[in-house]
Amino acid sequence: MHPFHLNEVLGNRRRFLTHSGMGLGTAAMSSLISGPRIASASPSKLPTSAGIPTGCQFAPKAKRIIFLFMAGGPSQIDLFDPKPELEKQFNKPLPPSVSMGQRVTAMTKGKAQMVMPTPFKFQQKGENGIWMSELLPQLSTQVDKLCFIDSMNTDSINHDPGKTAFCTGSEIPGKPSMGAWLSYGLGTLNKDLPDYVVMPSAYWAGKVNVQALYSRLWGSGFLPSKHQGTSFQTSGDPVLFLSNPTGVDAKVRRRMLDSLGQLNRKHFGEIGDPEIETTIAQQEMAFRMQTSVPELTDISDESQETLAMYGPEVNNPGSYARNCLLARRMAERDVRFIQLFHRGWDHHSKLPPNLRGQCKDVDQPTTALLRDLEQRGLLDDTLVVFAGEFGRTVYCQGKLDSETYGRDHHPRCFTALLAGGGVKGGIRYGKTDEFSYNVVSDGVHVRDLHATMLHLLGVDHRQLTFPFQGLDQKLTGVEPARVVKEIIA
Template sequence: MASAETMDSSHNRRRFLTNAGMGLGVAAFANLLASQGFATPAGAASISGGTRGPHFPAKAKRVIFLFMAGAPSQIDLFDYKPDLVKLFKTELPKSVSMGQRVTAMTKGKSQLIAPSKFKFSQQGDSGIWMSELLPHLSGHADELCFIRSMNTNAINHDPGKTSFCTGSEIPGKPSMGAWLSYGIGTMNKDLPDYVVLPSAFWSGKVNVQALYSRLWGSGFLPSKHQGTSFQAVGDPVLFLSNPSGVDAKIRRRMLDSLSELNTKHYSEIGDPEIETTIAQQEMAFRMQTSVPELTDISDETPETLEMYGPDIDKPGSYARNCLLARRMAERDVRFIQLFHRGWDHHSRLPENMLGQCRDVDQPTAALLTDLKQRNLLEDTLVVFAGEFGRTVYGQGNLTVDNYGRDHHPRCFTAWLAGGGVKGGFEYGKTDEFSYNVIEDSVHVRDLHATMMHLLGIDHTRLTFPFQGLQQKLTGVEPSRVVKEIIA
């Protein structure tokens, strides 16, 4: 059996040869480019892959991503189809469904049309149609940019959420927040680049899927870029408080000693994850001061708290998380992602939608108002979406007041606000059944490319070598920046 000394020596030789080989290759390639009259771009990566950003001036500095896990029904919220009332309980035409893939819950069953029971009205100077379920958000119609032609490949929840959060249905890829942390770095050294705020309470009590940490993980990127999930109960971040008998001075001495050991270890084997460990331990120490100050909302005015609605006093509520998102935006956290579950309505959709919209309508509108009042909306990109859409045909006990809807990846609605997008604007169109995109299709990959563009990143240039491929958030399939929605 090899000794530890022999193994370290072998490891160092392998690392040296790998780095030396790659370094010489990159140097040779750079000389070749120079000989052909090409300049080496500023900020270009060497052995780490593509060029990290920003690649051009950004319109947005940060993102607040409001992820509605479970997939809200676009037909009942945003995609107004008044003519469906006349087609209640009639079969969806084969010319519309065209043999498209359906879930196991629908396969072999009738596809009877279920029009929305909710009223729609035109809102703002833009006259955008919005559901009565969203009275507060409707007041911001002229600030919202609706993409009505969203589509995705995933037809089930877990691959749908994974695709929306990481760019791939295959688990294990870096999340979008991790890519941004890696690509354009931090703006606040005392808080994580990427913070996740899952709701601890939601009104929908049926078909609530689990949330997995891989949705905000770093995948093959250095682990320092992964999201930090805040908790509703106890310390906002696990193990934030010092244990009994340990004060800040003792903690500082412990970290200094540990850092010396880790630095020595890194100098011996060169593992970049050791550098990550050192950086994250220092970040954790700073967060012991910054996080309690961030999550203490006692300095907010009564008017601000009232604006976010009656759930603001519940730690872990969507309302409280919206307020925390604004406080994080003020402190320049790069990527803030809220997860609100309970939108998977295969039955009793009208009843459940009332509860879900009560949860999110007023706090979301308050977040937009709050950001605007503090001059933050202009450079904060707010995104609201679920993993896919809902079918026009119903499920369950199909009546005017009681119906459900199945999963539908072929078309759904997302909206954006602030951060350089056009307000009071609609892009894309669906057919009269909200079943197929008929104009200006936008895949989830295209939305990712557009979000990165608004943050100053060329999605084709921000790459990382893994498993023999220069990996990127948008993958290898064609994707585009939706320039039509950019102000």
């Protein structure tokens, strides 16, 4: 056969396969993306009346989430879950009846597990007398807004799988993050800002053991990439490449995007790849963000009273205090999911000075965020979550000294704080044993917390699914998960 005719045949074959196989697959994918986002084995029409938004199975109590992620694992026994009777156990081995041969990290495996009570004082605060550490004096004034889940537990004993599980529902990397699931399932509330924003904060200079953050914690996994989180930078442009290059103004950028959009739509018509539509949408979003993001991050219109409430660090871009203020500004502008990462809670040694520094970072800004949301009428429909990937052990790592001791990772029990968004305030839920080592009642696994968070946004976690690798994938995975209804107002 003449080479010309062979190329023609091959070209026709490629076009046929593109427009049939790929086209049919694209049509199926398009129906998943453009149709109802909440799916089950037998999809049904979603309620859109009686005040129930599209994408919800029932009326939501919250519209948005602010997730304050304390990366590294805060010590629940030094901050939230006091065990005064442990004074009698100082420097005694942790009883085998308590540890029950449970898995420990390589850092304390085979070593003596000597009990170290907290050296910090606790006081009862609020109407219900909730115990709070002296390290969080300002947050202690907000306990009547807070729900303390003391019985949190997870399967992960190391940071990477722990953070990944907390942020994506699975220890296996590559799954969609919670914010991506919400963007996919519920759509956008503000067309000029991303559905999902991530803000890592600069950390206290004295800290040690600060793990890196990785973008898969806010990635979209197998969901369309438009649902991934947008990370705000601590310096320079808040979003990478937000500013136009020298010699390019808004009018030039607009003409460039219009021309590029025409080419992309033509390409989409030829091959039907849904990621091309994602590219078009993201380019348009980026153009709008050139106006909306600078307005969002410019805090010059905030009153001096408000700035003082967040503390002096609010004037430092990238600080946790500044990010808390930006989180409130995003809540005002209806960003769906706002996630702050504050690192440095991994205290294997010198826990007291490092923990004091961490608490100084977060105490005033977190308190200010709750107060600010409340006074602006935003707390009722904003769910605020404060948690790390796991807790710390009651036994000591290193010297049994009140200033140099450390604690190892502990997934068996830790504390998460929730406020607003339809959650009861001024309560503790779940109990741990006298060593803050095991859950003894009302355990809440990380996937239970995910199910509860989705429920508060009007979503049944069992129906928020996406077909991938032969399975209807869910944020809560395949293991049983429950909504913790006891904490819902």
